[in-house]
Amino acid sequence: MGAVGDFPLEGKIVVVTGAGSGINLAFVRLAHTKGARIIIADLRLTKDAEDFLATVKDTVIFQPCDVTKRDDLETLITVSQNTFSDIPDVYVAGAGVFDPKHSNFWDDTEDDGYASLGVNLVHPIKLARIAIRELIGKDKPGVVLIIASMAGLIPLYADPLYSAAKHAMVGFARGMGHADELEGVRVAAICPGITDENSQTPEEVAVEMAALVEDGTRYPGGTILQTSRRATAIAPPPEGFKILKEIISGSIGLPGERLKGGRGALK
Template identity: 45%
Template sequence: MGPEKLADYSLKNKIVVVTGGGSGICLSFVKIAHSLGAKMIIGDLRLTQEAKEFMSRVGRDRIVFQPCDVAKWDQLQNLVSTSEAKYKDVPDVWVAGAGVFEPPSSNFWLDPEDTRYATVDINTSHPMKLTRIAMRAVLGKNKPGTVLIISSISGLRGNYGAPMYCATKFAMIGFVRSLAEAEKREGLRVMAICPGLTHTPLWSERPDTMNDFGYEPEHTMSPTDVAERMIEMCQQKSKYGGGVVLETSLYGTRVIPEWNVDPPKHPRLGVGIGDKSREAFGHVSDLLKKERLMGLQKVTSLNGTACLTYTKSRL
C-alpha cells in the first residue's frame, strides 16, 4: 500500500496508544504504525507470543507495553501517565481496539452475569471513556488528536446469535456520529472502522464459535488488511474527517452515509459473520426451549394447572 505515500497527517514521531494491541488487528496496526516512525503504547491484558517477539525484535525505544484492563477506567487513564513518562507528552492518536465477541463469560443467551455485562463494559464503555480521556488530554496540551474506534459490520446489521455484540457495535457508530463536530470545535477527530469477517483470535481460538456462526475462511480478511485501512484513515486526514464510519471487507471499502444506507452491491459485501449463522443456532433454540419448559414446570408446581394454562396463553 505504501502508507507513507498517502499521508497528509504523518504518523512519524506521533504518539499512538492502542488498546487491544497485543493481538489480532490491533497488533498488525501497531506493527505498521511503528514501521512509519510512530511511538507506540500497547494497552492490553497481556501480549501474545507474536507481540512479544515483535517487541523483542524492534527494541523498546519507540514501543512500550502497559498492562490494561479496559473495563477499569483508572487503567485507561494510566495510559496517559505511561505516555507522559515514556514520551514526555500525551498521545496524538488513540485507537480503541480491545473487544470481545459473545464469550461464555459475558453472553446474552447464556446470561451468566448477575450485576453487569462485561461485554458492554469492554466493547462500548471503554471506547467512550477512552475518547473522553483523549479529549481531556489533548485539550490540556492544546493540540489536535485522533480517535479511531473499531466497530464492526455487525454494527450495521443484526444477528440473532450475537445480539449483545451487535448492539455494542451499533452503539459505537452512533457515538462516533455524535462526535463529528468535535473535530471542528475541539480539534479531536473521532472515527470508526467497521471490518467484515477477519481472521483473529476471537475466531481462531474458539472453534466452537467458528462452527456456531458459520465461519467461512474464503470470505475472511487478514488482520493486516484491516490495519492498513486504519493507517489510511489516521493519515489521510483530509479524506477521513470526524464522524466518518468506514466499512471494509474482503470485497471492498465504502464510507457509510449518515442516512439512507444502501444495501451492499456485492452479495458478500457487508456480511459480518457468516450467513450460515442464521441457521446455525440450534443451541440457542435448545436453550430457550429448556427455559420455557422450566418456567412452565415451576409455575405448575407453585400454582397448579390453571396458572399453567394462563402462562401458555401469554407465551
C-alpha cells in the same frame, strides 16, 4: 481550533488498546514502520507480540491494561508522559470481546449488567473522553479511532450484545463528528467484516486503520469506514442525519468549553 486535517503517523505517539494480537497488533506493526512511538495496552501479549516487542524496545512499549478499569486507562496517559515526554496524539480503542461464555445474552449468566459491555461499549467511550480532555488541555490536535464492526451496521441475532455495542460505537463516532472542527480532535470508526486468512487479513484492515488516522481530507470526523474482502467504503449516514452545529452549540454550549480547565490548561 479548526479541523485536524491530514495527520501522518510519523513522529506521533499512539496508544492502542487490545493490541496484544489480531488487527490491532497488525496496526501497531504498520504504525511502527511509519515512524510512530506506540503503547500497546492489553491484558497480555501473544508470542507474536512478544517477539515483535523484543525488536523495537525503544519505540514500542507494553503497558498491562484492563480496559474496564478507568484507572488503567488514565495510567496510559502517565505512561506516555513518562516514556515519550508527552501525551498520545492518537488513541485507538481496539480491545473487544465476542460472545464470551461469562457474559452474553443467551446464556444469561449475570445478575447485574453485562461485563462484555464494559469492554465493547464503555471502554471506547471512556478512552475517547480521556483523549479529548488531554488533547484540549494541551491544545494539541489528535485522532481517536474506534474499532467497531460490520455487526454495528447489520443485524446479528446470534450475539445481540456484541451487535448492540458495535451499533452504539457507530452512533458514538458519528455523533462526535463535530469534534473535528470544533475541538481539533477527529473521531472516526472502522467496521471490519470477517477477518482471517480466508477473507481480509489483519494487515489489510491495518492499512485502512492507518488511512483513517492519516487522511483527514478523505476521512473527516464522524467517518464510518466499512471494510471486507470485497470492498472498502464509507458507510453512509441515515437520511436526515446532518445537523447544523449552530443548533448543537446553541442548545448545550460548545462541549470543549465545559471541560475542566479549558483549552491549553495542561500546558
